[in-house]
Amino acid sequence: MNSVEIANELKELLNGENIKTQLSVPQLVEKATSRGEAVLTVEGALRAQTGKYTGRSPKDKYIVKEEICNNKIDWGKVNRPISAEVFDKLYVKVVNYLKERDELYVFNGFAGADKESQLSIKVINEYAWHNLFCHQLFIRPTADELAKHVAEFTIVSAPNFKADPEVDGTGSETFIITSIEKKIILIGGTEYAGEMKKSIFGIMNYLLPEQGIFPMHCSANVGEGGDVALFFGLSGTGKTTLSADKDRKLIGDDEHGWSDNGVFNIEGGCYAKTINLSAENEPEIYNAIRFGSVLENVAVDPETRECDYADGSLTENTRVAYPIDYIDNIVLPSVAGHPNTIVFLTADAFGVLPPISKLTKEQAMYHFLSGFTSKLAGTERGVTEPEPVFSTCFGSPFLPLAATVYAEQLGKKIDEHGSQVFLVNTGWTGGEYGVGSRMKLSYTRAMVRAAIDGKLNNVETTQDAVFGLNIPVAVEGVPSSVLNPRDAWADKAAYDKKAAELADLFKNNFTKFENVDEAIVQKGGPLV
Template identity: 55%
Template sequence: MSDHPLSGTGVATGHPVHANLTAPGLVQHALVRGEGRLSADGAFMALTGQHTGRSVQDKFVVDDPEVTNEIWWGKINQKMAPEKFQGLSAKVRGWLGERPVLFTQDLYAGADPAHRIRVRLVTTNAWHALFARNMFIRPLRRDLPEFEPDFTILHAPEYEADPAVDGCRTGTCIALSFAQKTILIAGTSYAGEIKKSIFTVMNWLLPARGVLPMHCSANVGRHGDVALFFGLSGTGKTTLSSDPERALIGDDEHGWSDKGVFNFEGGCYAKVIKLSRDAEPQIWDASHRFGTVLENVVADERGNLDLDDNRFTENTRSCYPINYIPGLAPGGQAGLPKNVVMLTADAFGVLPPISKLTPAQAMYHFLSGYTARVAGTEKGLGKEPQATFSTCFGAPFLPRNPEVYGRMLEERIQRDGADCWLVNTGWTGGAYGVGKRMSIQHTRALLRAALDGSLAKVEFVQDPFFGLMIPKSVPGIPAEVLNPRESWADKAAYDRTAAELVARFEKNFETFAGAVSEDVKAAAIKAAA
């Protein structure tokens, strides 16, 4: 227990405050309060109502004078006037103080003590407190009495903001004030907003400390070789980093400092729609345990999970402590990266399953951030994937200009000598609806060959459309898989589709071409003359 569970939050209440309950206590409260039910294996199952993904259009950053010149303003970071934030935060604090019970959790973000922040969550729901407890790093019990937050999350999922008064778009509002070190989350029960708000904070703080914050998973081999996996939701970051032959550092958010890589989190937030026990046994096992939180997952009356059922959303999620995955890297930290992997789910089906990148190409693809957004990850998407470009593989979470992160990545790749790869986990043999999804077995085999150094020894050929270096042959992988054009029955259709994607890359490059080096400009994908 904290001696002052609401210290630093501005919330005052005469009602009970349950501070830093462990998983059994939180599950008990959640069940008694009717917040959800247990699966047959003991995982807590919650439904999030109308919001089953992030509400990206309802995210705001407060236009505080001390930070306004450094924020990347626009559709990603919409301005909220300081006085509007003051008014809304006062109302949210008052509303929280009137609730019959509150739950707080005191947690860390950042496994490296030199770069971590202290976070205090105040929420009305026990299951949201359990989510945060799973997701972030839990302090030692002896450290809790003196815990004082660096940032506070005021989580009011049942509170509806007033757009006419509060300076927001709808009754849902996620507002961050870097000056006041406060995050408001109102009008949405989707727990991912808690996680991503803190990622945004780390993306703000760390560059000023010379640390690159990254939307990536990371693992480490037996010989200390660290690999990073960049990619948006649905591209395979969590799946591919959970490799029994390598120790997991973390599945989603990391920092790259002068001494190595460290996880921001203490848990995993895995997408589990159509999760396969054979292909992803570690995530499967973790999702069938007490203490795990399952969001919008379907089960029968006895609690037996049906992970193929998407009746609530495609964006079904499992949130569990990272120690549910066997073979972890000690302390969520490891050395400097040896391999940097950029994952894309190519809905056009024209990119190769793996290709070697030069440092300039790596910078280009990092700033491009091409993938296909998978249905359900963001509110408003349809049932089919949509081709998109999300700079730095995480544009929705970047408070600073993307070039800040791009330059830092380029410097670290060159300084630390990391090898870079582009991996397509999307479609092959045709575009979405015609082709099929890449084999997870093939992807794992190619990645292991890249990470153990054997892939660098094979012969490479250059792809004529994208300028990528493709391995000519890899033991155990069919040649037509390695060269995407050969997997298409209609070669002319492949050529047309590849040319269409090249044009999209060219158009997107216009948004950042003026801020990159000549080497990166030369590495850009462009149509043949």
């Protein structure tokens, strides 16, 4: 099928009598509850369960191998190719399946708060609660924008349609297939709503670099003086906690672009983890759970409808989606200037990386490409020692282009705007996991605040002998004995051994990158 035939199929689908377009939040809540898709909690939030798929299905995610993108995509385990023939046949099947549903829900909106690079999107959902999820997470149009809205990319989501791998050419019943040429994202066989959010992020990671815009998997906030800070970090590093600051306004918590105009949020909402959520530890998220919010897989008492956020029986990956204006301390529209400070967060369970270090441009690019943190012992069956995790650019599952494309953009932005980059270890100190202790949050907050306030830009530093990192000699509110990780270990020989082990892991991981500037390898990585 060519693009015209695809468009005609889509037009016929959208002209059906079962189409419900741009329903309001109350209408979608009513639909979802009356159809048995979800229930209301005592706070008024909508709680849905996603069945056996409680997270993303990366092995079932594909990009159609098309001439328009074939030589640009970084094909491999993350970006799996699939033929146009497989896509076309599945597309027709899914469209015919959706035509037979009694109701379908359509949301028209945008990705990207910067009007100059905004992507117009359309989402067609089998579930009302999925449509509410998209309504709250993407950028909602004004009445004038809606009147002129023409979608550039369309998500077609049919969670109850299951593929037959032997017939349909997929790996399982589940599929998330993106056709860049036909501008369609086809999703089936999974009820996990996060697939829609991340599919659009993947498209933005493809499109924005061609416009000279740096797409980033990070959170961002801005101070009263307009100073912007970015926080990159994988799960468990403290990204959400540290970017939520009562003295700074949130730009966004997960996906951003950095253009010639500055930083902008790609989304119009937040998608936060809720496992062990409490009003004391994360009041912003806790207070955002109200009418219009969408909870996924959170345990709810069937009688009182009270949520039990400590209950991970359905999954540890319990989530809530809500519009960004459910948080008080935000900036709207979600745009700001160029970042003064960039923070890379890592939870080093080996206990050998400094709690904070100032990075050169080469080191920033090296650690950005590495995207290191640790999976801790006890978090998964069979994990008895800390496991290193390297997620390229702190977001490898969502990067369709070669990693070096994004790293080069980072280096260029640092040169253009003089952004200061810091590596912050929120992991262990005084020993590895099981021997040392987790870095105190109060210390980490003090170090991050000092970095953001510019107090560490020109301070005296000492160089770490293993990783070549520049460690501040003093940070207000933090004991000097904590700043140099080797000093915090009682057994110096054990530290040296563990540090050398982690350095080797960094170097071995870095061999997977091709065509990297030699200066990044020589000046950015471990010295030994």
